Amino acid sequence: MPRLVSHPDEVKIVTRRFGMGAAEIDRYIELGGYESTRKCLEKGPEFIIAEMKASGLRGRGGAGFPTGLKWSFVPKVSVKPKYVLVNGDESEPGTCKDHLIFLHDPHAVIEGTIIAGLAIGSKMGFIYLRGEYRYLIQIMEKAVADAYAKGFLGKNIFGSETEFQVVVQTGAGAYEVGEESALMESLEGKRGVPRIKPPFPAVVGLYGGPTVINNAETIASVPHIFAMGGAAYAAVGSERNGGTRLFGLSGHIARPGIYELPMGYSLRKMIYEVGGGIRGGRALKAVVPGGSSTPVLLPSEIDIGMDFDQVGKAGSMLGSGAVVVLDDQTCIVEFALRTISFYAHESCGWCIPCREGTDWLKKSLTRFHAGFGTMKDIDNIQYLAENMMGRTFCPLGDAAAMPTIGFVKKFRKEFEEHLGGKPCPFAKHVEVALV
Amino acid sequence: MTTETMSIFSPKLAARLDALVQRYPLKRSALIPMLLYAQDEIGYLSDAVIDEVAARIGITPLEVRNVATYYSMLRFKPAGKYNLQVCTNISCMLRGGYDIFDHIQERLGIGHKGVTPDGLFSLEEVECIGVCCWAPAMQVNYDFHDELTADSVDQILANYRAKAGDPQNA
Numbered sequence: 237m238p239r240l241v242s243h244p245d246e247v248k249i250v251t252r253r254f255g256m257g258a259a260e261i262d263r264y265i266e267l268g269g270y271e272s273t274r275k276c277l278e279k280g281p282e283f284i285i286a287e288m289k290a291s292g293l294r295g296r297g298g299a300g301f302p303t304g305l306k307w308s309f310v311p312k313v314s315v316k317p318k319y320v321l322v323n324g325d326e327s328e329p330g331t332c333k334d335h336l337i338f339l340h341d342p343h344a345v346i347e348g349t350i351i352a353g354l355a356i357g358s359k360m361g362f363i364y365l366r367g368e369y370r371y372l373i374q375i376m377e378k379a380v381a382d383a384y385a386k387g388f389l390g391k392n393i394f395g396s397e398t399e400f401q402v403v404v405q406t407g408a409g410a411y412e413v414g415e416e417s418a419l420m421e422s423l424e425g426k427r428g429v430p431r432i433k434p435p436f437p438a439v440v441g442l443y444g445g446p447t448v449i450n451n452a453e454t455i456a457s458v459p460h461i462f463a464m465g466g467a468a469y470a471a472v473g474s475e476r477n478g479g480t481r482l483f484g485l486s487g488h489i490a491r492p493g494i495y496e497l498p499m500g501y502s503l504r505k506m507i508y509e510v511g512g513g514i515r516g517g518r519a520l521k522a523v524v525p526g527g528s529s530t531p532v533l534l535p536s537e538i539d540i541g542m543d544f545d546q547v548g549k550a551g552s553m554l555g556s557g558a559v560v561v562l563d564d565q566t567c568i569v570e571f572a573l574r575t576i577s578f579y580a581h582e583s584c585g586w587c588i589p590c591r592e593g594t595d596w597l598k599k600s601l602t603r604f605h606a607g608f609g610t611m612k613d614i615d616n617i618q619y620l621a622e623n624m625m626g627r628t629f630c631p632l633g634d635a636a637a638m639p640t641i642g643f644v645k646k647f648r649k650e651f652e653e654h655l656g657g658k659p660c661p662f663a664k665h666v667e668v669a670l671v
Numbered sequence: 672m673t674t675e676t677m678s679i680f681s682p683k684l685a686a687r688l689d690a691l692v693q694r695y696p697l698k699r700s701a702l703i704p705m706l707l708y709a710q711d712e713i714g715y716l717s718d719a720v721i722d723e724v725a726a727r728i729g730i731t732p733l734e735v736r737n738v739a740t741y742y743s744m745l746r747f748k749p750a751g752k753y754n755l756q757v758c759t760n761i762s763c764m765l766r767g768g769y770d771i772f773d774h775i776q777e778r779l780g781i782g783h784k785g786v787t788p789d790g791l792f793s794l795e796e797v798e799c800i801g802v803c804c805w806a807p808a809m810q811v812n813y814d815f816h817d818e819l820t821a822d823s824v825d826q827i828l829a830n831y832r833a834k835a836g837d838p839q840n841a
Contacts, residue, residue: 238802238804238805238815238817239805239818317696326801327798327799327801328799329760329761329762329798329799329803330761330762330799330803331799331801331803332801332802332803332804332805334801335801335802360696366801367707367742367744368744368800368801368810368813369801370813371813371814371815403694403695405700405703405704406703406704406707407703407742408703408706408707408742408743408744408745409742409743409744409745410741410742410743411798411799422703423700424697424699424700425697425699425700425701425702425703425728425738426699426738427737427738427741428741428742443696443697484803484804485804486762486765486803486804486806487761487762487765487766487806488765488766492804492805492806493804494804524761528760528761528799558762558803560761560762560765560803561765562765566765571761571764574759574760574761574764575761578760578761578798578799581798582798584741
């Protein structure tokens with residue numbers, strides 16, 4: 237069972253009910269649950285969208301798109317049914333925040349789904365969890381069944397004239413399905429390949445109907461926004477970045493775990509105070525600030541606030557809020573190789589720059605790490621990665637290229653140290669399979 | 672539907688699958704869950720499983736295969752009774768994921784995608800399983816085991832062996 241951690245700097249909003257037995261519906265109600273949904277049902281879609289915009293909530297999946305704005309794009313009138321989709325495919329390496337949300341507070345996800353449905357005039361929502369999360373799927377399914385039994389879901393939710401149905405769906409192992417249009421394909425019983433955009437999901441989404449798709453953390457934040465008020469939620473965070481974020485500290489950190497901190501919280505403090513510094517008192521070598529696809533930051537670059545804009549300005553991305561910490565004993569070439577191996581494995585194969593690019597980068601880095609690289613390879617790796625950027629239908633190509641470019645640019649010297657048949661100065665796990 | 676009499680699945684699973692296709696605006700949305708639940712019972716996606724799932728959805732077996740081959744959790748040959756899926760992705764790697772994987776390889780005498788001769792264990796090196804903050808981690812079938820050490824892995828293996836030897840779990 238994943239351990240819960242705590243730090244005095246945390247502002248517990250989304251994690252407020254963690255560890256309090258809130259997966260049980262009666263306990264959840266006792267803790268103030270479903271009040272936000274009642275309020276939204278009474279006040280209607282315009283109130284919901286205005287409040288969401290005021291909250292400054294931005295998509296927690298990684299793109300950081302303002303949620304209220306996203307919801308407002310859905311046409312009011314539609315011939316086809318509209319849908320709400322919750323993305324719990326959580327697969328970006330380093331990321332395990334939604335895991336805790338499903339485990340400790342499944343009803344918050346249901347509430348957020350209903351409220352999103354009320355905002356856009358949808359009668360049906362899907363909560364899609366990655367297949368590996370079977371025990372969490374069972375928790376979600378029980379929570380949904382309990383909500384039906386209470387009359388919070390169904391034909392007449394809370395005794396009103398409004399209908400809302402929720403289905404919990406299992407995936408079966410695919411990172412790419414975390415991309416919004418690929419998730420829709422998967423939910424329609426197909427291979428999880430992305431769709432060409434436009435049209436965007438808000439206009440043509442699941443089953444061809446207008447669809448709102450949000451990350452599970454985004455959705456779980458929604459009931460809390462209505463409990464405390466949009467403006468109060470916004471005030472917790474930094475400029476244009478409302479609220480808190482579930483930051484996941486992993487890697488060579490002394491106290492790994494999920495910490496809920498205000499948006500804009502200092503990365504340096506996050507590592508050295510909240511996370512207790514580097515494990516074993518070692519020195520920091522690098523930080524991957526927002527999941528494996530985000531470009532690496534050097535120790536000299538950690539004096540930034542962790543919000544979408546500030547991390548963007550520092551040349552990386554806030555992504556999924558998964559902060560992976562690397563100590564001075566880490567081989568960057570090996571780390572780059574493990575990262576690109578993941579993307580090569582997960583590329584759906586539809587777009588050639590991604591399918592061939594990730595595989596080629598993996599081969600080059602494998603050879604390089606084994607000590608058979610040449611000086612020219614370093615430039616070629618960067619050149620190849622740069623030419624994948626922006627040339628694919630979905631962001632997986634970019635997600636693979638961006639960290640690779642970052643590693644080569646910022647740790648070129650370490651790449652050079654692997655030249656000339658020299659064994660890797662750090663790693664024990666040299667891949668011997670040459671290609 | 673005739674599957675009631677012809678189904679290769681247990682009555683319980685057959686009933687579950689009957690209910691599953693009713694949940695969606697389009698039947699085909701049941702495909703991926705159906706394959707996974709069928710695999711849980713049968714052990715893998717045999718030709719018979721694929722044929723029955725295809726019939727239930729109303730698509731061809733080839734279409735089912737086309738979809739099934741995309742998803743990494745779906746398999747076309749049997750795994751061990753306990754399928755060990757060890758994560759070696761970045762967060763686990765930094766905390767010794769490869770050492771755990773090597774340790775299990777040594778203990779069981781099998782490699783990636785191998786099955787022990789007695790069919791008790793199989794081993795896979797997998798991508799991120801979403802327990803990064805409690806690394807290194809693995810999944811045994813659907814159960815998570817986190818903050819692994821060589822010693823805890825030995826204990827986990829012993830527990831599964833004991834469980835398999837127990838007639839109640841045989």
